[in-house]
Amino acid sequence: MKKPIILAVDDDPQVLAAITRDLRQEFRPNYRILSVGSGPEALTTLAELRTRAEPLALVLCDQRMPEVEGVAVLTRARELFPDAKRVLLTAYADTTAAIQAINSAQLDYYLLKPWDPPEELLYPTLRDLLAAWQAAYRPAFAGLRLIGFQWSPLSHELKDFLSGYLVGYQWLDFEKDAEATALLASTGLGPDDLPVVLYPDGHVAARPSKLDLAQHLGLPTDAKQALYDVVIIGAGPAGLAAAVYGASEGLTTLLIERQTPGGQAGSSSRIENYLGFPTGLSGTELAHRAWAQATRLGAEFMGPREVVDLCVQDGYKVLTLSDNQEIKAKAVVLTTGVSYRTLDVPGLARLSGAGVYYGAARTEARGCADQPVYIVGGGNSAGQAAMYLATYAARVFIVIRGASLAASMSAYLIEQIGQTPNIEILPHTQLREARGEHTLEAVVLQRDGEEPQEHPARALFIFIGAKPSTEWICHLALCDAKGYLLTGRDLVTDPRYGASWKKAREPYLLETCVPGLFAAGDGRAGAMARVASAVGEGSMAIKFVHQYLDE
Template sequence: MTAKKPIILAVDDDSQVLAAIVRDLRQEFSQDYRIVRASSGPEALATIQELRSKEEALALIVADQRMPELEGVELLTAARELFPDAKRVLLTAYADTEAAVRAINSARLDHYLMKPWDPPENLLYPTLHDLLTAWQMAHKPKFRGVRLIGFQWSPLSHELKDFLSGYLVGYQWLDFETSTEAQTMVKMKGFSASDLPLVITADGSAVANPTKAALAQHLGITTRPLQEMYDVVVIGAGPSGLAAAVYGASEGLKTLIIERQTPGGQAGTSSRIENYLGFPTGLSGADLAFRAWSQAVRLGAEFLAPQEVTELCVQDGYKVLTLGDGSKISTKAVVLTTGVSYRTLDVPGMDRLSGAGVYYGAARTEARSCDEQDVYIVGGGNSAGQAAMYLATYARRVFIVIRGANLAASMSAYLIEQIRTTPNIELLPFSQIKEVCGQDRLEAVIIDRNGTVEKRPARALFVFIGAKPSTEWICNQVICDSKGYLLTGRDLVADPRYATVWKQDREPYLLETCVPGIFAAGDSRAGAMARVASAVGEGSMAIKFVHEYLDE
């Protein structure tokens, strides 16, 4: 979106004088400013109020002194309440010079100019250029993107932050309790504190207390399928799902990818992935996900989010998917890339404070609010290590709470070395979180350190204690192992249940489940390696087997 030019407002009740000042202003300043006119004081004041409501930038007001309904000094004084930083210049005749000089002190005008100002090159432009240069140096342009106004400790506000960040939608967060700008904007839009969180888009439209689906529609993200039949539907937009979508679309398959949250899965929340091939300095999970999403869409894949598949059934060989809104989609093949979700920490206070200081995963959107505070991380895997390194940039101290003696058994060596050399990260071995405390937000954690229980103040707690497959909705259709992971290929053949369900003349393909034409890839598949590179590889391999299945 192109930023609007700042405004110069010219005011005079004499039409000839007004035409002359507007002409001269346009000749010199129209390249960088919009020139707006008003033919009376009340009209000018109404214009200024309208500019304020639209959050326009008013740089300069040039107003005549002798106007019958509202004199220039009165207008400029009133304007200062609405635009305190705008430069204010009084146009005056020789007889009013003394009043103009007094107004510079009493009304805090910036300058006065005598009429006539001919030639403008000598008597008008130099003064205005100086004033506009001073205004530009002090001016902070208004943010023109999406704004999210809410309460810092609101779980819904946190969810919306993560949603916007996950789709790489640039937004400005405003805390209603601490920002007078936020309070003014909420009132101007006709809402109150009970309507928060409030999302205001770049065009000025607002939606109060939105669901993620409503926000997606508001932002133009597709939430409904464009077709009734597809060659392949990919369920889940983690690295494996995005890879499947890229290869499916690039190889001519009519491809749909469905994601219930945001692209990238757990990898998408990673602050920095440093062991992915081809990126020697690393990249964030959100960046990787957005690149892959953009690539899939460019190649012809259709992306549906946030949308959830609630049921899958087979009819005459076709797979029929039921979505969360009740609509149905038919497809010839399915690739399940549903990934995993974080395991919850079962201690007192966790459910009550989730999203209000307690977070599962990296919660990158909350990192800046941890400035100069103590934060705690539970878990010793790579995700925990990456989060610790990221949070250490902002937090005063980062404590990693682990049950074991060290990180060697569960974290990559490069991360262990980085943590060791980061002075504000401290490892707490042989430790467990016993309780989280606070009223409306997290205030403290109670830790058992090898038998010694202590209560410590905490700004945030980030939990990384393993994951479980997101397969609850499909386990009644396909065979899973005892932990809920999807069995495919040779692992499926080795399962005792295989012989009772597989009725094909061939054996299942390497990534095929017990239902022909339904494949699985990524972290939710039994035996998968929990690495981004392997997930991408499996997603692309799945499309190879989809082709073989469709060619039968």
Template sequence: MATTKKPIILAVDDDLQVLNAVDRDLRSEFRRDYRILRASSGEEALTTLRELRAREEPLALILADQRMPGMEGVELLSEARGIFPDAKRVLLTAYADTEAAIRAINNARLDHYLMKPWDPPQQLLYPTLHDLLGAWQREYQPKYSGLRLIGFQWSPLSHDIKDFLSGYLVGFQWLDFETNAEAQDLLTAKGLSAADLPLVIYEDGVAVARPSKTDLAQHMGLTITATQDLYDVVVIGAGPSGMAAAVYGASEGLKTLMIERQTFGGQAGTSSRIENYLGFPTGLSGSELAHRAWAQAVRLGAEILAPQEVTELCVQDGYKVLTLTDGSKVRTRAVVLTTGVSYRTLDVPGVDRLSGAGVYYGSARTEARSCDEQDVYIVGGGNSAGQAAMYLATYARRVFIVIRGKSLAASMSAYLIEQIGNTPNIEILPFTEVAEVCGQDHLEAVVLKTNGEITKHPARALFIFIGAKPSTEWVCDTVICDGKGFVLTGRDLVTDPRYATSWKHNREPYLLETCVPGVFAAGDSRAGAMARVASAVGEGSMAIKFVHQYLDE
């Protein structure tokens, strides 16, 4: 969350007694709402102003004495106008300098002058300053002081960072370097160039050029290193099934670790609105559901590593040993694979080249605002595509859903079909497929093929939601997967002659157990699973029951 920095009043006078008196009176009246700073010369004041500008501190008012050696008050206040053009500027002067003060108001555009002495301040100082500060407050718009991301709209790396931050519900301000003057000023102030983009500026002012997900995670306080030598159960994947497994494992006293390579929620976490999940009659976003589950798992004692990826699973002396991308290893007695699925890639000319630059897999929530009053296209007819269409319709001029079949009925829930039918700026394009995507450095048009007819249409963005590809490549050498990469479990291992010899234990495998005893699978990456959030949550919960049975053997 962004925080607002308290505005500053700067008092400047070379006479220490006068400066002390000004400082005392200002603090007495204004310290609750303003920070009071002081400087003993014009040069020191300018240095302070430049530092405040670099730190983006708000200056409300500067009060400077006229007669100072080296730089007079009028000259200082004129210089200050170039640094803080909106700050109120007041000249402090003796009676003999009244004429000069009046000229300065006309020539240097000062806001006011005050006579010395100003005793009592309740009559001769505070009313004037209150009026000036009130006028400043009416015009003042606090600078955003949370995390900011500066980059190019069509940069794939900028998109990846936006997607990552959004996935963890981290608030940030997006500044397009090509269209935002503030972004250019910030880059210059940091002594950087466009070659350093994307640039993340954290709330504490630290700037990191082209940050990795690990850099972002560490600054966000996420954990990427395991703390225990041995766990009872490690859950791999933080989608709905993984979250449920972590919640139930931790709540039932198991030493539980969950590892997620990207962001919480899996594919469901990218859904803009889930309206058919039990207990939420008005619906909720996938990211909301994921972060509620994450908070619940942590509260109950689960340890979570993110973003971190498992690259290998092997069995040593009955224990399961997981190797992570950084080379570290995690030992556990049992494993629950909840790696989920990812969207299949669209294999047409131009997609690979423009991926992240107008062509996106999922990511409707991340890029929706950039599609304001533009035409966008969605490929896919499942619930994720429908939820994305409804969300994008809030921003885009028109949303086109491209499907190969004649309708959405075979693949989308009825409530979504009804909502889409009642949304005037969503149009379904049946018997259609994308033949090509076009553009130089970003998507400019899509080529569609409808019943053999080829047409080209301008497009701001193309969102792809086609099919499910299990994220199991790294583990298929250890557990048995079917021809599509989905993990086989339970009775499938003993009833199918092709896999009957893979189970060598003296009991039948538990319902969600893989061919490796103590390694279980749940959720969308398991063969035969139902692609629904509630089903995934149920399987993740059930997996912990079987983990208990395995550990009790």
């Protein structure tokens, strides 16, 4: 972080050299000392510091200078840097002007020449002024900054991506933050280029893709080897557990994730029923602990990368990525999980990402401050989202078709919701429409036996169940009627699928109809939708990978 600046101004070279020497002797460890030799030069320097967003702590300026007097310099300093301390350096004959400047230029102090010894006549005053400035100073954000529109789908996508990888960033709403307008103007870009990412190294990117963002941030986006013992597709709890055990047991292990680590669990604001965490933890925290553990043990990670095809060649599994890159593996574990089902209601598709969200979308919670928000769904994910949003929104309404949450939500969440005064459950109610020109403005709800009614809404979060993310693999691996991957005994005991298994041995418990291709987690038929269950299956899958590789 840059040191704050002390600016000294005097047209007398000897005086300027003396004041610069004394300032550096006392304040150099914590401040940068700049010196200029005229009023016009001081004004130019102030403008440059403002353009570069440099922190200016104090201006010490001589009064009697040709062209531009000291009071004029300090007045301009106050306009550009309202919080900077302003000190006039003057001879005894100019004390009247200095006293008048206390009011006209809101001068903080004036000092008389000469100031010898500085230990008595200079440093004590400046120390007090700098201490007062430091007490109110808030350093400018020095990391990645994202400028965009609050309810832009692409802005939402980039915010979710950065948050998912725990990348610290500053969000600037172009419509509300004056700083965003000035920053965008300094890049030479305009509102049509938003969202814009400003990297700490000075690089600027307009409307970047997630892959571009990952590459510039130094995230691993390419495989280091051509062949792996095991490739795991999907970095949810099951995939992360498989990566931990695969790497720890000496397998060359690659984990590929198309979005961010954690899967659906990663978007959970608080998981309170996971073993070993009595006070709970967020899904993001759990995912990144597991990610750090897997990479420390030697697993490779690629993201955001999407596997679009998989085929078998001479016993090896060949994975094709969206950019046509190919990776070979001896065994593959599918942990692609599930995605939220979409709701076929007028207005939802048009406003998706602009006030309508499938899943928790925690990055948008602050934008809902003091506004009403609605949640459709009555499962645990909906309950966790409601508890999180209730800390920001004025009211949170949970819309459910049934009479209560008891049939679909854990008891601890129902109890917490009942104790939260700004959460209201709307039973026997359905969403009929989402309204708004560019962003969500209202929802239309209908209670059983009543007419539809419009309600103002800032955001709508939908949790209506999930579907497996297996559409790209069902041509190779056998899936049930709902798209869930069939594994183990289901392949040989059910007469509908018995012909799909061709080897003499029985399939391993988590093995699909393709030998060496395993499935774990929520995308597997018969899996239990719990984080602990997914972690267990991911760990088990590595045992079966070992058995397959030893054949």
